[in-house]
Amino acid sequence: MGDCWSRVIVEKPFGTDLATAKHLNKVVNNTFAEEDTYRIDHYLGKETAQNIMVLRFANAIFEPLWNNKYIEQVQITCAEHLGMEGGRGGYYDKAGALRDMVQNHLLQLLSLVAMEPPTDLSADGVRDEKVKVLRSLRQLDTPELIKENVVRAQYTAGHVDAKQVVGYREEDRVDPESMTEAYVALRVHIDTWRWSGVPFYVRMGKRLPKKATEISVHFKAPPNVLFNAIPGAAAGGNVLVIRIQPDEGISLRMVSKLPGTTLRMEPVKMDFHYATSFGKGSPEAYERLLLDAMAGDATLFARRDEVEEAWRFIDHIEKAWHESEKAPEMADFVAGSWGPKAADDLLEQDGNSWRRL
Amino acid sequence: MTVPNDCNQLGREVEIGQIEVELKRLWEADEASTNASLINFAVYSEDASALSQNSDTVREITSEHACRAILIGVDCEESEVSMRAWITAHCNLMNGNKSVCSEQIAFHLGGRASGRLSNTVFAHLNSDLPLVFWWQGELSERFNDRLYSLIQRLVIDSSEWQDPVAQFEKIVPAMQEYNLVVQDLSWTRTYHARLAIAALFDDPIALTAIPAIQKVRVVTSPEGRIAGLQLLAWFAAQCDWRKASELIASESVADSFHFEHSHGGSVEASVVTDSDSAAIGLIKIDAGDVQFTISRSKGNQVLHLNMEAQGHVSEQSAPADSEDVVGLVRDQLSRGGKNSLFRKIFPVFIDLINGTT
Numbered sequence: 001m002g003d004c005w006s007r008v009i010v011e012k013p014f015g016t017d018l019a020t021a022k023h024l025n026k027v028v029n030n031t032f033a034e035e036d037t038y039r040i041d042h043y044l045g046k047e048t049a050q051n052i053m054v055l056r057f058a059n060a061i062f063e064p065l066w067n068n069k070y071i072e073q074v075q076i077t078c079a080e081h082l083g084m085e086g087g088r089g090g091y092y093d094k095a096g097a098l099r100d101m102v103q104n105h106l107l108q109l110l111s112l113v114a115m116e117p118p119t120d121l122s123a124d125g126v127r128d129e130k131v132k133v134l135r136s137l138r139q140l141d142t143p144e145l146i147k148e149n150v151v152r153a154q155y156t157a158g159h160v161d162a163k164q165v166v167g168y169r170e171e172d173r174v175d176p177e178s179m180t181e182a183y184v185a186l187r188v189h190i191d192t193w194r195w196s197g198v199p200f201y202v203r204m205g206k207r208l209p210k211k212a213t214e215i216s217v218h219f220k221a222p223p224n225v226l227f228n229a230i231p232g233a234a235a236g237g238n239v240l241v242i243r244i245q246p247d248e249g250i251s252l253r254m255v256s257k258l259p260g261t262t263l264r265m266e267p268v269k270m271d272f273h274y275a276t277s278f279g280k281g282s283p284e285a286y287e288r289l290l291l292d293a294m295a296g297d298a299t300l301f302a303r304r305d306e307v308e309e310a311w312r313f314i315d316h317i318e319k320a321w322h323e324s325e326k327a328p329e330m331a332d333f334v335a336g337s338w339g340p341k342a343a344d345d346l347l348e349q350d351g352n353s354w355r356r357l
Numbered sequence: 358m359t360v361p362n363d364c365n366q367l368g369r370e371v372e373i374g375q376i377e378v379e380l381k382r383l384w385e386a387d388e389a390s391t392n393a394s395l396i397n398f399a400v401y402s403e404d405a406s407a408l409s410q411n412s413d414t415v416r417e418i419t420s421e422h423a424c425r426a427i428l429i430g431v432d433c434e435e436s437e438v439s440m441r442a443w444i445t446a447h448c449n450l451m452n453g454n455k456s457v458c459s460e461q462i463a464f465h466l467g468g469r470a471s472g473r474l475s476n477t478v479f480a481h482l483n484s485d486l487p488l489v490f491w492w493q494g495e496l497s498e499r500f501n502d503r504l505y506s507l508i509q510r511l512v513i514d515s516s517e518w519q520d521p522v523a524q525f526e527k528i529v530p531a532m533q534e535y536n537l538v539v540q541d542l543s544w545t546r547t548y549h550a551r552l553a554i555a556a557l558f559d560d561p562i563a564l565t566a567i568p569a570i571q572k573v574r575v576v577t578s579p580e581g582r583i584a585g586l587q588l589l590a591w592f593a594a595q596c597d598w599r600k601a602s603e604l605i606a607s608e609s610v611a612d613s614f615h616f617e618h619s620h621g622g623s624v625e626a627s628v629v630t631d632s633d634s635a636a637i638g639l640i641k642i643d644a645g646d647v648q649f650t651i652s653r654s655k656g657n658q659v660l661h662l663n664m665e666a667q668g669h670v671s672e673q674s675a676p677a678d679s680e681d682v683v684g685l686v687r688d689q690l691s692r693g694g695k696n697s698l699f700r701k702i703f704p705v706f707i708d709l710i711n712g713t714t
Binding site: 081158159160161162163164209210239241246247251253258259260262264265266267268269275276334336337355356357 | 373374377381384395396438440442473475476477479480481482484485486487507691692693694
């Protein structure tokens with residue numbers, strides 16, 4: 001029997017809050033040991049998500065800059081152009097954007113971007129570092145903090161892909177008086193030496209203009225001397241973009257001189273596309289993850305403590321929204337636009353703005 | 358639904374929601390081509406039949422400026438709200454054998470549904486690259502903050518406008534609140550004239566004559582009137598003149614102004630239109646003992662520069678400004694930067710244009 005094994009793959013949702021996640025973990029672990037439990041997060045199976053660690057730790061040029069001395073802000077965006085087609089309103093209206101996407105996929109991406117170098121590439125070596133990030137998230141544990149740092153919204157009727165679409169509350173199987181968010185934007189701080197003072201902006205929304213998931217790392221602008229002191233110099237610092245989907249790849253924006261006798265500068269970008277550079281598409285995330293589970297490699301799966309730490313962070317927000325008497329408002333935005341004005345204001349308070357996708 | 362004339366020239370018609378997928382297929386089908394893009398270049402016209410012509414224009418422009426081109430033709434008169442899209446690529450041989458291509462997406466928007474422009478069309482911008490937006494014709498109610506907040510550089514041609522005062526009023530908030538870089542082709546048409554004036558004042562005798570300037574007269578074609586006023590505004594700003602008061606317009610001189618030198622002397626200036634004139638046909642500067650003339654005959658590609666001082670006559674020739682709109686746009690795209698000189702003279706120009714009828 002030495003070569004035999006039994007493993008369980010658990011698909012999200014891993015509970016609906018910290019208590020139910022703990023209960024689910026307990027139930028699963030009554031039958032399966034933690035090392036045989038594979039909590040699947042298909043974002044981690046995407047090539048670019050896997051490549052975050054390679055980019056950071058196999059290249060010498062990025063890691064020295066990967067801290068609060070050189071990075072101004074990080075944005076993680078998951079934009080969906082779909083709404084509640086195919087009857088998904090029934091599930092979604094009970095979950096919402098925060099539980100459906102942020103608790104799992106986006107916090108996983110955040111932990112990959114923000115983690116310290118692991119001691120080795122073993123599953124627990126990597127997951128130990130990821131969970132430290134989740135533990136270091138500054139908890140938004142009062143309604144006031146949530147009001148300052150989180151925006152929730154629903155879409156109203158508008159146009160997406162040139163088609164007229166209804167508002168969230170008019171969607172099939174959605175409660176007409178629903179208080180479930182179809183859009184959420186958060187300002188997150190990670191209280192570590194590396195990230196002190198660097199805001200991480202996370203947003204997820206349905207019925208946005210296009211489908212795209214990406215991480216953008218915005219480096220600080222160079223000092224206002226030399227080229228940057230010239231009137232009309234190109235504004236803005238370097239931006240490293242890690243595209244998770246579609247068109248997985250990485251790009252780096254930099255400033256370049258325009259050819260000619262006068263000194264004029266414009267942003268340009270170096271772009272790497274997986275599909276074109278390697279001549280073949282990436283395997284489907286689930287293919288890779290199922291293969292890993294069969295091979296017993298849990299590196300790309302969420303561990304129990306990761307899930308619970310993520311829920312600990314999310315629970316404060318959910319409670320403030322649904323149980324507090326001082327619940328922050330539900331904003332709205334026209335379907336097909338890039339979200340509510342309140343989300344723009346969230347970044348504007350820090351002198352930043354959402355990156356145009 | 359109105360079909361744009363010669364829509365075959367626009368390439369392959371595609372579903373709006375499939376544009377990016379179809380573009381990807383387009384590139385995958387041709388391994389010999391390189392997809393290049395340095396800017397997003399949108400060309401907007403409320404004459405929907407202009408789409409085909411603009412496709413030809415973009416073909417010319419992409420030979421020098423690799424871009425993602427987005428053509429937008431709007432037919433507000435259509436009763437039915439509609440939207441169609443076509444994709445194609447403009448390819449140019451580089452170094453004899455390598456084909457460098459710029460992709461083009463053409464949109465035809467029918468009806469008055471607002472929101473589709475910024476929602477659907479701009480969902481197809483190449484992220485991280487600046488958006489240069491060429492608005493052809495009069496600025497309509499669609500030119501609003503929702504649109505111009507997305508634009509980095511706006512190309513207009515004020516010579517086409519019936520009511521320049523009202524049109525420039527729409528530009529001012531965009532420049533002030535959103536730091537929009539405005540590139541007016543009227544201003545581009547003054548480039549070589551400005552160089553010629555600067556060249557005349559390279560002479561030390563000419564330089565000492567600046568405080569003695571008493572009169573400036575600019576003759577333009579009727580379409581060149583705004584260019585003439587911008588040229589005058591530039592000259593006044595560079596000489597540090599202050600506008601004193603408007604002179605009463607005579608029948609022959611519609612745009613007359615009264616400036617004061619910083620030392621208090623007065624300058625009379627006028628911009629006169631003449632249907633037989635080149636866009637900028639004559640610039641005459643009277644500084645008492647020193648006289649300057651820059652002239653250009655209609656249809657001629659050369660400027661004649663003349664300076665007379667104390668019996669001494671100096672004559673030179675210089676290239677004149679192109680009157681070809683495509684050439685002017687190409688020039689603008691080559692320059693980049695923040696157009697800080699135009700921004701400097703803009704308040705003086707607005708002051709001048711508001712003082713005229």
